[in-house]
Amino acid sequence: MWHWLVTVLGPDVVRLAVSLVAIIALVQVNALFLVWLERKVAGHIQLRLGPMEVGPHGILQTLVDGIKLVSKELITPRHVDRKLFVLAPIVVFLPVVSSFIVIPFSEHLQIRDLNVGVLLIFAFSTFNVLAILMGGWAANNKYSLLGAIRSVAQSVAYEIPLLLVVLNVLLWTGSFQMSAIVEAQSGRWNAVWMPFAALIYLICATAETNRAPFDIPEAESELVAGFHTEYSGMRFALFFLAEYSNMLIVAAVATTLFFGGWKSPPFLGFLPVPGVLWFFSKTYALVFGVVWVRWTFPRLRFDQLMNFSWKVMIPASLIHLVVYAGIIKLIR
């Protein structure tokens, strides 16, 4: 049957279809795992155990939470802007699926090795901003609107230093292609000789995904639930899912750009560990770091957050870019 399908539709189409199914599977399984991981890490940091009841050590907790959310009534309040209200959770998912297309999970596991891979990821990540704005505006209440506005301002402010430090990597590699970036790190990972770039990237990525300490848009204790106050059931689940998938994406991109992608560390190259395993362990190590930070620090006030971006992050990344551009020129 495969043979027939491939000859009729062409190998590319079949490959695309299979990979889309695989991405969606990955996104769901990741969300399952990541939510459980976050709750367990949160629990242990807070001197308690986290979920323990459902499944061994609570591993099935997210699954049953998902079932609960799916079975909830989709309440659409009367005063909302109907079209936007329904559309926002769908739009928030666009960058997730499309970004996974270009991420190199290993030498051969990359859906499309586009020669503008990096550009695609960052272009699509702007849809997040749009979706949040749609969600906050459609809900038609002041709290949600405040949350949405703050989120937009925050995302815009932190995208600039993000892109500036990514430029460093691109200058070194000379190409936007994700696989080329990984290949260029065969001798030495980028994070080793550009540590500040990696640090700035991780901070900005945490801000882009609205994670603490930058989670003002969804600040639970200040604006009830921010831009997703009015969403319930599956719509809320989609926002939730998108947030965790975004975490995975930024960690995956950080791994590819700075931490060598699927390559093993140079001194451990003799170990018979497949590239995929290296990739996922590095990615999840970064995700663990993000989760750790969330449960340790309080929240920045919004103007402090913006000040931090405009007065600290952007000058730092600009200086970094200039300095490293010089260094790269000297090396070449």
Added chain:
Amino acid sequence: MATQLPEPIIEQTYYLNMGPQHPSTHGVLRLFLKLDGEYIIEADPIIGYGHRGHEKMAESHLYEQFLPNASRMDYLSGLIFNHGYVAAIEKMAGIEVPPRAEYIRVICAELNRISSHLLWFGTYIMDLGGFTPFLYAFDDREIILDILDRVTGSRLTYSYCRVGGVAKDVDDEFIAATRGFIQRLRSRWEDYHNLVTKNVIFIHRTKGVGVINREIALRFGCSGPVLRAAGVVYDIRRVEPYSVYPDLQFEIPTGTAGDAFDRYMVRLQEIEQSLRIIEQALERLPEGPIRGRAPRNVRPPRGDSYFAVEAARGALGFYIVSDGTRYPYRLKVRAPSFGNLQVLTEMLPGTLVADTISILGSIDIVVPEIDR
């Protein structure tokens, strides 16, 4: 041919209600804010959502029957409310309290103060977004609650003091457990300071935020840590001493700037001072009876009397008007959070909405005691 004049941009201020149902207003407080963008122009705290008529209830209850009500007004310093109420009656009726009972009351009151401050500490940081210190503080607070549970019978709303003494005696296990708790809390200071006090994000959210200076504090009748952080050394335990506080050595922590960070530091230092008081009181705990001679239903003589104690949130006063019967004619409670809250009308305008939570949390109000 009419030229279209451009429409002027109308900037509008808008009204935002914070509460009465809100995760961070610590009770049913409604803050009616007039906002210009993110800046507050006017702030109006609207109270009364938690009014239960305690003072009216007092008029139809015997003095002894009102005791459970006292601790339900401010449930976080229930024992101190207990203490203040019975001490007010004892002052009016001229009833002697044996020294052992006085010392037990002081120990329990200070334990209650510590548990109230620990809860405040946890919830304040949680309002700012850090969820972890809340659980650490509650871990320590559970020990206090267990200690007090053994001797008083309840964890939160106590009816332990009686006119003339306390209800039940403390035993050796209480003393050992309290001493153990003092050790344990002292060993936790490092954790708390590392996690919170030295955290740069926390410092940014509290330093310079919500400055209540001496003049405003005195004008609005603030008391407690709010007043002390503004630099005024005013603690009822020293200014109008009661019980055995004159015999105990402790300091009154004060602040200088009157901002949220100072209020935070004052409260943490107060916990340390309370630990000192408990230590000394445990040392000096005399033997003897725990209840003095008091009639079964006390009848204070006609007249009125005011008695103040230092609750966790400030100066707590009980004003009793008696007509010679077993029922009070009028009981008025001066709740510390009432004055502390009113400061917001003057202090909030000009600040950011995002700071409201930080300021409100740092003042430490408990709305039920405002509304009674």
